[in-house]
Amino acid sequence: xxxxxxxxxxxxxxxxxxxxxxxxxxxxxxxxxxxxxxxxxxxxxxxxxxxxxxxxxxxxxxxxxxxxxxxxxxxxxxxxxxxxxxxxxxxxxxxxxxxxxxxxxxxxxxxx
Amino acid sequence: xxxxxxxxxxxxxxxxxxxxxxxxxxxxxxxxxxxxxxxxxxxxxxxxxxxxxxxxxxxxxxxxxxxxxxxxxxxxxxxxxxxxxxxxxxxxxxxxxxxxxxxxxxxxxxxxxxx
Numbered sequence: 312x313x314x315x316x317x318x319x320x321x322x323x324x325x326x327x328x329x330x331x332x333x334x335x336x337x338x339x340x341x342x343x344x345x346x347x348x349x350x351x352x353x354x355x356x357x358x359x360x361x362x363x364x365x366x367x368x369x370x371x372x373x374x375x376x377x378x379x380x381x382x383x384x385x386x387x388x389x390x391x392x393x394x395x396x397x398x399x400x401x402x403x404x405x406x407x408x409x410x411x412x413x414x415x416x417x418x419x420x421x422x423x
Numbered sequence: 424x425x426x427x428x429x430x431x432x433x434x435x436x437x438x439x440x441x442x443x444x445x446x447x448x449x450x451x452x453x454x455x456x457x458x459x460x461x462x463x464x465x466x467x468x469x470x471x472x473x474x475x476x477x478x479x480x481x482x483x484x485x486x487x488x489x490x491x492x493x494x495x496x497x498x499x500x501x502x503x504x505x506x507x508x509x510x511x512x513x514x515x516x517x518x519x520x521x522x523x524x525x526x527x528x529x530x531x532x533x534x535x536x537x538x
Contacts, residue, residue: 345526345527351532352513352515352531352532352534353515353529353530353531353532354466354515354529355529356526356527356528359526399465399466401466409454409456409471409519409527410456410468410471410481411456411466411468411527412468413465413466413467414465415464415465416465
């Protein structure tokens with residue numbers, strides 16, 4: 312059975328710190344890995360990583376895919392209180408199967 | 424990205440009743456997805472809804488409990504039937520950015536509490 316595991320489950324840091332969130336996957340077929348930010352109810356899309364795009368960056372957020380280690384990290388530098396959220400990673404199998412399998416999430420809390 | 428709306432945004436229901444959740448998209452999409460997020464848990468796919476065909480349910484979810492309609496390319500409904508407190512969750516619909524792209528965008532969600 313396909314599995315996505317995130318660590319840590321929760322993280323509390325001070326504003327300005329840099330954080331690294333981890334996602335590892337054990338899957339039969341891999342097409343892409345996605346990161347989402349969930350503040351209230353709806354997850355908002357952050358990044359998608361594939362074999363042809365293993366590193367993405369947007370402002371203070373960046374993400375890298377390590378296909379050899381079957382893992383990905385999400386980095387947030389100079390954290391702000393608005394970064395407080397649950398961060399979810401999900402994987403998608405091969406083309407034609409659009410199902411997303413989500414990890415358990417990391418709850419990030421930024422203390423002012 | 425598509426603009427997705429859901430109704431209701433929240434509801435409190437009695438055990439044994441049913442609730443229908445609506446999902447409306449501002450553009451035509453081939454596939455719509457329904458997820459459930461139980462308290463403290465991650466998202467779990469309930470079913471995939473294609474226009475013009477029966478929904479495809481994931482393991483552990485059945486049509487009698489979660490009937491889905493997909494009358495056109497911009498609208499879908501999910502009904503939670505014969506509810507119990509274990510059905511208390513956030514229910515989310517999502518759509519793909521474009522056909523063949525994995526990026527899914529989510530509606531605002533429906534928070535359901537069953538007493």
